[in-house]
Amino acid sequence: MSVRQVTRERMEKEMFQINMQHEELLIALAGNPNTGKSTVFNSLTGLNQHTGNWPGKTVTNAQGKYIHKHCKFILVDLPGTYSLFANSVDEEVARDFICSGEPRATVVVTDATCLERNLNLVLQVMEITDNVILCVNLLDEAKRKKIQVDLSTLSKILGVPVIGTNARDGVGLETLKDAIYQVALGNSKNTPLRVSYGDVVEKCIHILEPYLQAIIKDQVKSRWVALRLLDGDSNIEALLVQYPFLRTGETGEISGALEIVDQMLLEDHLERDTLRDHIVTCLVTQAEEITQKVLSYEKQNYNGMDRRIDSILTSPIWGIPVMLTLLGLVFWITIKGANYPSQVLAIGLFWVEERLTHLFLSAGWPDWLHGLLVLGMYRTLAWVISVMLPPMAIFFPLFTLLEDLGYLPRIAFNLDNYFKKACAHGKQALTMCMGFGCNAAGVIACRIIDSPRERLIAIITNNFVPCNGRFPTLIALATIFIAGAMGSWQSVVASVSILAAIVLGVVITLMVSKLLSKTILQGLPSSFALELPPYRKPQLGRIIVRSIYDRTLFVLARAIIVAAPAGMITWAFANIYVGELSVLQHGAKLLEPFANLLGMDGFILMAFILGLPANEIVIPILVMSYMSAGQMIELDSLQTLRALFLANGWTWLTAVCTMLFCLNHFPCGTTLITIKKETQSTKWTLVTFAVTTITGIILCFIVAQSARLLGLV
Numbered sequence: 001m002s003v004r005q006v007t008r009e010r011m012e013k014e015m016f017q018i019n020m021q022h023e024e025l026l027i028a029l030a031g032n033p034n035t036g037k038s039t040v041f042n043s044l045t046g047l048n049q050h051t052g053n054w055p056g057k058t059v060t061n062a063q064g065k066y067i068h069k070h071c072k073f074i075l076v077d078l079p080g081t082y083s084l085f086a087n088s089v090d091e092e093v094a095r096d097f098i099c100s101g102e103p104r105a106t107v108v109v110t111d112a113t114c115l116e117r118n119l120n121l122v123l124q125v126m127e128i129t130d131n132v133i134l135c136v137n138l139l140d141e142a143k144r145k146k147i148q149v150d151l152s153t154l155s156k157i158l159g160v161p162v163i164g165t166n167a168r169d170g171v172g173l174e175t176l177k178d179a180i181y182q183v184a185l186g187n188s189k190n191t192p193l194r195v196s197y198g199d200v201v202e203k204c205i206h207i208l209e210p211y212l213q214a215i216i217k218d219q220v221k222s223r224w225v226a227l228r229l230l231d232g233d234s235n236i237e238a239l240l241v242q243y244p245f246l247r248t249g250e251t252g253e254i255s256g257a258l259e260i261v262d263q264m265l266l267e268d269h270l271e272r273d274t275l276r277d278h279i280v281t282c283l284v285t286q287a288e289e290i291t292q293k294v295l296s297y298e299k300q301n302y303n304g305m306d307r308r309i310d311s312i313l314t315s316p317i318w319g320i321p322v323m324l325t326l327l328g329l330v331f332w333i334t335i336k337g338a339n340y341p342s343q344v345l346a347i348g349l350f351w352v353e354e355r356l357t358h359l360f361l362s363a364g365w366p367d368w369l370h371g372l373l374v375l376g377m378y379r380t381l382a383w384v385i386s387v388m389l390p391p392m393a394i395f396f397p398l399f400t401l402l403e404d405l406g407y408l409p410r411i412a413f414n415l416d417n418y419f420k421k422a423c424a425h426g427k428q429a430l431t432m433c434m435g436f437g438c439n440a441a442g443v444i445a446c447r448i449i450d451s452p453r454e455r456l457i458a459i460i461t462n463n464f465v466p467c468n469g470r471f472p473t474l475i476a477l478a479t480i481f482i483a484g485a486m487g488s489w490q491s492v493v494a495s496v497s498i499l500a501a502i503v504l505g506v507v508i509t510l511m512v513s514k515l516l517s518k519t520i521l522q523g524l525p526s527s528f529a530l531e532l533p534p535y536r537k538p539q540l541g542r543i544i545v546r547s548i549y550d551r552t553l554f555v556l557a558r559a560i561i562v563a564a565p566a567g568m569i570t571w572a573f574a575n576i577y578v579g580e581l582s583v584l585q586h587g588a589k590l591l592e593p594f595a596n597l598l599g600m601d602g603f604i605l606m607a608f609i610l611g612l613p614a615n616e617i618v619i620p621i622l623v624m625s626y627m628s629a630g631q632m633i634e635l636d637s638l639q640t641l642r643a644l645f646l647a648n649g650w651t652w653l654t655a656v657c658t659m660l661f662c663l664n665h666f667p668c669g670t671t672l673i674t675i676k677k678e679t680q681s682t683k684w685t686l687v688t689f690a691v692t693t694i695t696g697i698i699l700c701f702i703v704a705q706s707a708r709l710l711g712l713v
Contacts, residue, residue: 031109033080034533112142119287146298349382380567396547423517469615566613599657599704664696
């Protein structure tokens with residue numbers, strides 16, 4: 001093996017990090033967003049998969065394995081993309097992996113109801129490699145809309161295997177596996193259709209190909225590289241830097257050929273600035289011609305129902321009110337539904353605590369060890385689990401249900417104009433929605449934003465929407481001080497109050513995003529294509545699995561890891577005395593003057609500081625501080641909690657300022673760790689901490705001082 005080959009293999013390993021055995025066959029899975037590509041991936045690989053990031057990029061890298069006819073396959077789920085012209089990080093990743101020559105076959109997943117648009121990507125992939133399989137998915141949706149796809153004719157036109165599937169129900173997947181097997185082992189000789197770009201462009205390609213063939217060998221089609229030279233950088237050395245997996249060679253002879261083709265293009269009035277538009281037009285035209293030959297419709301207006309629904313859900317008049325109503329309903333169901341399971345969990349977990357206490361006493365272990373491990377660490381974990389798990393187990397499935405129905409892109413559409421005015425990315429609306437369940441999950445969701453600048457804005461401002469860890473504090477205070485006298489309407493008024501807090505959080509998100517884009521993160525807002533997918537019947541089983549395993553348990557595990565040491569530290573602060581006061585009381589006394597300026601007291605600020613690892617423990621720490629209990633406790637009812645707060649000088653202003661600070665303060669420890677991992681920067685983690693905390697301080701100061709000046713308290 002030559003030094004060049006060794007270097008190339010090492011470079012590819014560093015670029016793609018595909019861990020595979022010698023006998024395994026690598027398969028790429030590509031496709032537009034919303035074609036069911038991930039469903040195909042999950043159906044083929046089952047639970048035998050793992051997810052990470054592509055090296056050096058915050059783009060998800062999902063890999064899975066399956067066995068078919070005694071052959072082992074590794075399936076790589078590439079980011080959903082509309083083209084391979086590399087206008088975004090997702091497109092760059094998909095293009096580079098297919099161009100690397102590593103995949104033995106590339107499966108392109110398309111939506112049977114949007115075949116014309118999806119064929120654009122299919123034609124581009126066929127320019128790169130012959131080993132292509134077209135998977136026409138969502139045939140059930142096509143049947144429902146009375147759309148017929150002639151798969152046999154489509155296969156003859158494209159010159160590659162075409163397999164129809166309904167991946168959600170497992171239809172056609174065995175046939176797809178057979179096709180992958182045949183192509184990957186070289187038993188199927190594909191003859192892919194070549195798009196014609198006109199006489200002049202074709203002549204230019206013909207001139208360049210012989211020179212390129214000497215450089216790239218058989219790794220990638222010389223025709224595709226010639227097109228990239230024509231519509232991109234005319235410098236072959238720059239092209240090789242852009243695609244480092246291509247084999248290098250003598251490039252001097254290409255310079256003369258490029259001068260010839262440039263002159264030919266100019267004579268035909270095709271400049272480099274307009275050539276890509278010409279190429280895209282040819283691809284679109286070809287896709288239209290193919291679609292006309294293979295599709296038939298019983299109803300021309302087959303998307304009529306979807307459009308009528310969109311006329312309401314994305315209406316300038318009704319879009320926002322409907323969105324707020326649906327979110328309010330989700331929060332009301334979460335609030336009402338989480339109470340009983342939380343109580344049951346708390347009873348069970350504290351029963352275990354009693355058994356642990358009995359064990360410590362019978363073993364004769366010291367009180368400080370019992371306090372540290374049981375009253376500190378275990379009790380904190382018990383409260384975090386009992387408070388976090390039920391709301392997440394309700395909220396995440398409801399949120400995933402909206403996602404599965406196809407409503408989340410409509411939320412992004414409704415809010416896109418507002419984020420554009422804030423010089424932020426429209427997809428930030430989606431990442432913000434994820435933050436409602438967990439800000440750490442919202443930060444991870446920021447990977448869908450291609451622009452590094454706008455991704456940072458989304459990460460920094462994600463904490464301005466409350467996560468389920470802050471909901472208990474907001475719900476308790478809203479119920480006690482805002483909806484306390486509403487009787488049977490208490491839960492409704494509390495839900496409306498929480499919704500108002502969320503709207504305030506969205507407004508603050510937009511304002512801070514605008515401020516960041518004009519100061520430390522200046523730049524022009526980028527554009528993006530937002531596709532409104534068809535409304536689909538949700539799969540309840542898949543929703544439950546995805547929301548429980550992928551989101552609820554993932555977030556809960558991170559919270560537990562952070563909250564365990566926090567419980568021990570809190571117990572230690574409450575039980576270590578310096579003079580007549582505990583460390584916790586000394587801290588509250590030190591913070592009292594500053595807290596008073598913000599409409600709160602020192603114990604409240606101390607509770608937020610000690611609650612850094614997990615927002616769920618703020619109220620228990622506060623109760624422990626007021627009662628000088630030396631251990632984390634929670635009272636029997638909200639009325640008892642109200643009496644305790646009033647006895648310690650609380651007013652409506654204290655409650656409002658505490659809610660404002662709960663909405664706008666530093667992220668929890670889990671979110672900070674996630675920010676550090678996603679940005680690979682301590683600097684931006686500290687910036688996020690500072691921006692969110694300063695915002696909360698300014699808001700509380702303005703509200704508190706204004707209320708006092710107006711004599712409202």
